[in-house]
Amino acid sequence: MTVALGLGFFGLSTYVFTAIVLRALGPERFADFNLFWGLAYGIGLGAMLPFEQEVSRRTATAVHTDGRVGRILTAGATVAMAFSAVLGVLVLPFVIHASGGATGVLWLVTTCSFVALGIAYVSRGALSGQSAFGRYSAQLVAEGAVRLLLVGLCVAIGLVNPWGYAAVVPVALTVAVAVTWRRDERLVRTSRSLVRDVALSMAPLVVASLISLTLVNLGPVAIRYVQEVPDPTHDGSYLAAAFIARLPIFAFAAVQAVLMPRLARAVVRNDPADFRATVLRVLAPTVGLGLLGVIAVAVAGPWLLGLLAGPQYDLPRVDMVLLTAAYACYLLTLVLQPSAVALGEHRASAVVWVVGALTFSIAWVLPTQASTAVSIAIATVSVTVSAGLAWVVGRGLSSRFAQRTS
Numbered sequence: 001m002t003v004a005l006g007l008g009f010f011g012l013s014t015y016v017f018t019a020i021v022l023r024a025l026g027p028e029r030f031a032d033f034n035l036f037w038g039l040a041y042g043i044g045l046g047a048m049l050p051f052e053q054e055v056s057r058r059t060a061t062a063v064h065t066d067g068r069v070g071r072i073l074t075a076g077a078t079v080a081m082a083f084s085a086v087l088g089v090l091v092l093p094f095v096i097h098a099s100g101g102a103t104g105v106l107w108l109v110t111t112c113s114f115v116a117l118g119i120a121y122v123s124r125g126a127l128s129g130q131s132a133f134g135r136y137s138a139q140l141v142a143e144g145a146v147r148l149l150l151v152g153l154c155v156a157i158g159l160v161n162p163w164g165y166a167a168v169v170p171v172a173l174t175v176a177v178a179v180t181w182r183r184d185e186r187l188v189r190t191s192r193s194l195v196r197d198v199a200l201s202m203a204p205l206v207v208a209s210l211i212s213l214t215l216v217n218l219g220p221v222a223i224r225y226v227q228e229v230p231d232p233t234h235d236g237s238y239l240a241a242a243f244i245a246r247l248p249i250f251a252f253a254a255v256q257a258v259l260m261p262r263l264a265r266a267v268v269r270n271d272p273a274d275f276r277a278t279v280l281r282v283l284a285p286t287v288g289l290g291l292l293g294v295i296a297v298a299v300a301g302p303w304l305l306g307l308l309a310g311p312q313y314d315l316p317r318v319d320m321v322l323l324t325a326a327y328a329c330y331l332l333t334l335v336l337q338p339s340a341v342a343l344g345e346h347r348a349s350a351v352v353w354v355v356g357a358l359t360f361s362i363a364w365v366l367p368t369q370a371s372t373a374v375s376i377a378i379a380t381v382s383v384t385v386s387a388g389l390a391w392v393v394g395r396g397l398s399s400r401f402a403q404r405t406s
Helices: 003-065 070-097 103-129 133-154 162-180 192-216 220-226 232-245 247-268 272-308 319-341 346-365 370-405
Strands: none
Touching: 003 070, 003 103, 003 133, 003 162, 003 192, 003 232, 003 247, 003 272, 003 319, 070 103, 070 192, 103 133, 103 162, 103 247, 133 162, 192 319, 192 346, 232 247, 232 272, 232 319, 247 272, 247 319, 247 370, 272 319, 272 370, 319 346, 319 370, 346 370
16 A cells, blocks of 8 residues: 555656646657657666566565575666666667757766666665565655656746756656665675676566567657658657556556565465465456556547647547557556566566567558557557466466475
């Protein structure tokens, strides 16, 4: 409940932040802002979110075994910073190609976001693994509050540059970690072998997560590149609708924060029945949450878009419903992916996501409009990956617990 409250505020603040940016920039400039958002929360979050899962898994295991949590925090932070530097170099060619003359500022704010996300998700993994959900929630609240404060300041001074609004993201992340970090959580000396072990564990998880978050955040951006005749106003409206369609994902994040430590504890206790029960208890409401989102958009999608973004944003109801249904399918992967990780199936889950990504191109051969093609592509990948991860979890349960009982 504590995490849900923090996440509820964070989710609300994110949508208020988005609504303010949408109205301050207009459809065309918002499309530029969304380029940053796709890089930061598609590629950046895709690389850094797995650190929460892996650090949480290792921390929860350490709490129930040797208690050496500080070494894990140090190793996770070291690997996260290295990954941030690599990502900054890798995205530079794309930024040069797509930034339209704002290469330096876009690259700087994007790289700073990579670093801030790395720090934040290592911190959240340690908090989750230790069941410190009060501070976990406080970090979410702090990030959301700082975002709102800074975006309000941007509007007050009449800022219309999308990169100024983008800079709010890394600043808010950094402040949130700083105000929730305790003095007794100093980074302690760790071994090279542990750093290497964490890096090797993270590599397949980052591959899987990059594909996953790129699908969620950069998937809608693909509409700019599949239209025969570009329409900036339509593109901006579609991207704004994606924020509404992704609302169930924000709601689900509260469940994810507590799911991994519970699954890790079941593995440590050699309790397959509790593991299965935990997964099933989460899957049922996840399906219901996805259906609720689809129904809400079917009933009030255009009205919600106008409420969020203003009357200049407009998208047909059917496009909004298809996009929301695609993200509802994606929700299943958010249960099955941490389940696979808890069982140590890092590499197998990465292979599933690679196979799923290959199906993204199938939608392009369909004789449909660009927005329909993007929604079908997201749904196709989500269904494929969900089926693959379900098989991986089933296999992992059989092999892991069979080894423990033999």
